[in-house]
Amino acid sequence: MVQLLSTDQMAEFANSGCLFFDGLIDNETNKEFLNDIGHTDIENVDNMQKYFQNIKASSSIPRIPAGTPLKNAYPYKSPLEKIFKNEVVAGAINSLVGSQAVVDHQFLHLTFPTKYFKKTNQRQMSQVNHQDSTIDPRITFDIQLFYFPTDVTKEMGGTRYHPGTHLRIVNEMGIAKYQNIKGQKNIVCKAGTIGIFHNGLWHGAGVNFSDEIRYMFKVRLQPTEKQELLWDPEKKYKPLPNKALYWTDEKQEKTVNDILMKSYPWQEADTNRLDKINTIKFWRMLTGHKNLDIDYWLTRIENELY
Amino acid sequence: MPKRQKVLVLYLKFPSLEAEVISWATFDGTGQKLHMTGDSDVPPYPTGLDALLDGWRLFQSSQAIPEHPGEEFRTSYLKHEFFFEKIEEGDF
Numbered sequence: 001m002v003q004l005l006s007t008d009q010m011a012e013f014a015n016s017g018c019l020f021f022d023g024l025i026d027n028e029t030n031k032e033f034l035n036d037i038g039h040t041d042i043e044n045v046d047n048m049q050k051y052f053q054n055i056k057a058s059s060s061i062p063r064i065p066a067g068t069p070l071k072n073a074y075p076y077k078s079p080l081e082k083i084f085k086n087e088v089v090a091g092a093i094n095s096l097v098g099s100q101a102v103v104d105h106q107f108l109h110l111t112f113p114t115k116y117f118k119k120t121n122q123r124q125m126s127q128v129n130h131q132d133s134t135i136d137p138r139i140t141f142d143i144q145l146f147y148f149p150t151d152v153t154k155e156m157g158g159t160r161y162h163p164g165t166h167l168r169i170v171n172e173m174g175i176a177k178y179q180n181i182k183g184q185k186n187i188v189c190k191a192g193t194i195g196i197f198h199n200g201l202w203h204g205a206g207v208n209f210s211d212e213i214r215y216m217f218k219v220r221l222q223p224t225e226k227q228e229l230l231w232d233p234e235k236k237y238k239p240l241p242n243k244a245l246y247w248t249d250e251k252q253e254k255t256v257n258d259i260l261m262k263s264y265p266w267q268e269a270d271t272n273r274l275d276k277i278n279t280i281k282f283w284r285m286l287t288g289h290k291n292l293d294i295d296y297w298l299t300r301i302e303n304e305l306y
Numbered sequence: 307m308p309k310r311q312k313v314l315v316l317y318l319k320f321p322s323l324e325a326e327v328i329s330w331a332t333f334d335g336t337g338q339k340l341h342m343t344g345d346s347d348v349p350p351y352p353t354g355l356d357a358l359l360d361g362w363r364l365f366q367s368s369q370a371i372p373e374h375p376g377e378e379f380r381t382s383y384l385k386h387e388f389f390f391e392k393i394e395e396g397d398f
Contacts, residue, residue: 123340126342160343167381169380169381169382177315180344181329182327207342266329266384268328268385268386270385271385
């Protein structure tokens with residue numbers, strides 16, 4: 001039985017563009033994955049490309065044509081099949097892109113440590129900020145599921161990401177000139193952690209200053225059905241009524257609307273308001289409530305009488 | 307003495323130099339420091355004005371471009387961009 005996301009988790013995803021499940025996959029499966037790809041110490045690796053070619057040639061990670069249904073994608077009892085069958089992983093996928101999602105692509109990201117760059121006399125640089133994979137003005141969204149088979153410490157330079165950027169329409173590396181963005185995060189996590197990004201989320205790989213190879217297995221999934229109330233098949237969600245603006249009550253409990261309207265330190269004063277408007281439009285799509293509003297942002301400007 | 311350019315790019319919260327820095331990038335033509343993406347979580351200055359006070363010279367800022375009709379709610383790149391420079395002399 002899969003565990004669908006809660007409304008609060010969906011609101012968190014709608015607002016930040018990401019969700020994390022720390023240490024979700026068991027250590028036995030993590031070890032199985034690492035053994036399957038032939039993980040070794042960096043001292044034994046002379047060439048990054050050759051190491052990657054060996055993984056592709058000998059591991060159970062299959063060649064998957066783009067558009068293959070996820071449910072047919074991975075070999076029976078392989079580590080990746082177990083991961084995608086995990087009830088939390090399957091529930092999150094079903095909630096966001098549906099049970100009939102297809103694989104766009106997969107990639108095992110390898111981030112080599114400083115030792116390798118010294119040995120091969122190469123400059124060690126972080127990956128620039130970017131958005132996958134090209135300019136994408138759709139309302140429909142894809143997800144990118146990340147699996148970390150080892151612990152990721154701060155010095156390992158885990159994926160850098162910028163919460164709340166996913167609804168900004170930019171063209172891939174068009175954001176590369178932003179070296180640092182206020183509120184930027186780096187993934188630091190336990191082995192077995194699963195992260196899920198909206199395809200629009202700005203991100204990039206950090207520099208690995210540890211002595212270990214860092215791995216991140218990524219799969220991009222595309223829906224084949226409308227993404228409306230997939231997490232709430234009984235349609236229990238009801239929008240909250242309007243509240244009096246600028247009247248605050250410190251004792252008030254946090255609501256789903258508070259999750260949706262969270263701001264980030266990188267947002268400009270003016271565009272932050274548009275980010276909120278776009279989050280509300282995104283929530284309208286996810287819930288199917290076409291006239292839903294929060295804090296009157298959309299009702300105010302939709303009141304066109306001429 | 308040879309001269310080299312250092313470039314500082316600041317993105318501000320609103321289009322005035324007194325505004326808070328929300329994103330930044332540094333490119334050091336002297337070769338003394340290699341800057342790269344994600345190398346700092348704290349901005350070099352709290353505001354654009356603080357960069358001026360520290361001797362950086364502003365040489366370009368973004369224009370205010372009206373939103374295209376029908377695209378008023380579309381969000382994209384960071385808007386309020388300011389390019390500064392310092393020219394340094396030395397034995398590079």
